[in-house]
Amino acid sequence: MHENDISFLVRQAAFNVHTILGPGLLESVYEHALLYEIRQAGLKVRSQVPLPMLYKEQQLEVGFRLDLLVEEKVIVEIKSVDALLDVHHKQLLTYLKLSGLKLGLLINFNVSRVKEGIVRKVNGLE
Secondary structure (H helix, E strand, O other), X not given: OOHHHHHHHXXXXXXXXXXXXXXXXXXXHHHHHHHHHHHHOOOOEEEEEEEEEEEOOEEEXXXXXXXXXXXXOEEEEEEOOOOOOHHHHHHHHHHHHHHOOOEEEEEEOOOOOHHHHEEEEEOOOO
């Protein structure tokens, strides 16, 4: 399945979660609900996936964790904040670079309309 198709299904799952739960909850609540919805959509998804860093040919376990990894192709970073900051965008781009993956979704559930809280980030996706 192509990253864009996965992204569509993840965004659909995020809409379902936001419709049911609304804004104002903890990120962990949204993570578990989104994990459930993505699995219901028939996709393989893992949560809190460790992401090592390669530094001068040395693999370092520095504590990076992907909130969700869908179909081993799309990173989903979940937030529940008043506003997404530059650091949130940079965090996802760093995860994409470190993992070598091409597509990530930054989803802020603390908004009145989740459509306004979804940002798509690419790392060389064709």
